[in-house]
Amino acid sequence: MYIAIGDIHGLAQTLERLLARLPKEGVLVFLGDYIDRGPSSKAVVERLLALEKERECVFLRGNHEAMALDAIDGDLEAQIAWQRNGGLPTLDSYDYDIPDDHLDFLRRTRPYFLTEQYIFVHGGLEPGKQPEEMQEPEMVWMREPFLSSDYDWGRLVIHGHTPIGNARPDIHPNRINLDTGAIYGGKLTALVLPQRRFITERAREK
Numbered sequence: 001m002y003i004a005i006g007d008i009h010g011l012a013q014t015l016e017r018l019l020a021r022l023p024k025e026g027v028l029v030f031l032g033d034y035i036d037r038g039p040s041s042k043a044v045v046e047r048l049l050a051l052e053k054e055r056e057c058v059f060l061r062g063n064h065e066a067m068a069l070d071a072i073d074g075d076l077e078a079q080i081a082w083q084r085n086g087g088l089p090t091l092d093s094y095d096y097d098i099p100d101d102h103l104d105f106l107r108r109t110r111p112y113f114l115t116e117q118y119i120f121v122h123g124g125l126e127p128g129k130q131p132e133e134m135q136e137p138e139m140v141w142m143r144e145p146f147l148s149s150d151y152d153w154g155r156l157v158i159h160g161h162t163p164i165g166n167a168r169p170d171i172h173p174n175r176i177n178l179d180t181g182a183i184y185g186g187k188l189t190a191l192v193l194p195q196r197r198f199i200t201e202r203a204r205e206k
Contacts, residue, residue, distance in 0.1 A: 001023070001025060001026035001027070001192065001193065001194070001195075002026060002027050002029055002115065002118065002120075002192075002193045003022055003023065003026045003027070003028050003029065003190055003191070003192050003193070004029045004030075004031060004120060004158045004178055004190065004191045004193065005018070005028065005029070005030050005031060005178070005188070005189075005190045006031055006160045006178030006179045006180060006182070006188060006189045006190070007031065007032065007033035007062065007160045007161065007163075007178075007179045007182065007183070007188075008030075008033065008034050008038075008044055008182065008188065009033055009034075009035070009036055009037045009038045009064070009086070009182060009183035010034075010035055010036060010037060010038025010039055010040050010041040010043075010044055010086075010089060010090065010093065010183075011038045011039075011040065011044070011182055011183065011188065011203055011205055012038075012040035012043035012044045012047060012205070013040070013204065013205045013206060014182060014188050014201055014202075014203045014204060014205060015044060015047060015188065016047065017201050018188050018190060018199065018200075018201040019047075019051070021199055021201070022190055022192075022199060023192060024055075026192070027055075027056045027057070027058060028051070028055065028056070028057045028058070029057075029058045029060070029113060029120050029158070030048065030057065030058065030059050030060060031060050031062070031120065031121075031122055031158070031159060031160040031161075031178060031179075032059075032060045032061050032062025032063070032064070032065060032109065032122035032140065032160060032161070033062035033063070033064045033065070033122065033160060033161070033179075034048060034059075034062070034064075034065065035064055035065065035068060035086075035090045035106075036064040036067075036068070036082075036085060036086035036087055036089065036090050037064075037085075037086030037089060037183045038086075038089065038183055038205070039089060039093065039205060040093055040205070041089065041090040041093045041094070042090075042093040042094050042102070043093070045102045045105055045106075046102075048105065049101065049102075049105060058110070058113045058120070059105070059108070059109045059110070060109060060110055060111070060112065060113060060120060060121065060122050061106075061109035061110060061111055061122060061136070061140055062109075062122045062123075062140055062160070062161065063122065063123060063140040063141050063161065064085065064086065064087075065106050065109055065140075066136070066137065066140050066141075067081055067082045067085060067087065068082055068087060068090065068106060069106055069107065070082075071087065072098070072103070111131070111136040111139045111140065112131040112139055114131065114155070115155070116155075117155055117156060117193075117194065118155050118156050118157075118158055118193065119131060119153055119155045119156070119157045119158070120157075120158045120159070121139050121157060121158075121159050122139065122140045122159060122160055122161050123138075123139055123140050123141050123142035123143065123146070123159065123160075123161040123162075124139070124142035124143060124146030124147065124157070124159055124161070124175075125139065125142065125146055125153060125157060126138060126142070126145070126146065127145055127146070127149040127151035128151060130153065140161075141161075142161075143161070143162055146175075147162060147177075149174070150172075150173070150174060151174060152173075152174055153174065156174065156175065156176065157174060157175040157176070158175070158176050158178065158191065158193075159175060159176070159177055159178070159179075160177065160178050160179035161177075161179055162177060162179055163179050163180075163181040163183075163184055163186070164177060164179060164180050164181055164186070165181065167180045167181055167186035167187045167200075168180060169189055169191065169198055176191060178190075178191055180200065182203040183203065185203060186202075186203060187200040187201060187202050187203060188200065188201045188203060189201075
């Protein structure tokens with residue numbers, strides 16, 4: 001069993017409430033965007049680091065982790081982009097001093113995760129290409145032509161990245177989008193597979 005979790009964006013309390021409602025068995029697959037925009041990115045990463053000591057977890061890289069890493073590594077354009085896209089609340093949560101274990105966590109996130117039935121990825125895939133044929137930036141940033149494609153990748157694609165305005169999972173024959181816009185007042189969503197059971201938690205931080 002796999003349990004996929006959509007974009008968290010620094011909402012530590014909302015994440016904690018969702019985790020409490022998830023099945024105790026199964027591999028947790030986090031789809032990326034743990035940080036930025038929300039108030040508690042540091043607390044989110046701390047919780048994920050603790051969680052992987054409790055049960056099996058897979059952590060994918062989102063475009064916000066990619067931006068943060070490029071910025072930290074000295075890319076000026078990435079530094080500007082990161083600040084414009086919610087990086088300042090992340091830096092504030094760390095008092096502008098990100099510890100080594102948190103940086104290591106960001107660096108070891110992966111661009112995709114494959115099983116026999118599913119492809120887990122943050123942004124999306126190019127129609128006609130498998131993940132191993134693509135570059136990481138494409139997979140973490142992809143929207144079109146992925147979102148409008150009916151291409152069959154041979155596995156169901158589970159992704160986030162593109163917020164859904166009605167706070168409901170976006171379900172298609174070839175893909176399911178779990179970014180139900182928690183950071184915009186929507187919900188944080190988990191998907192239990194293969195049962196296709198959705199568990200949602202309304203975003204609320206004190």
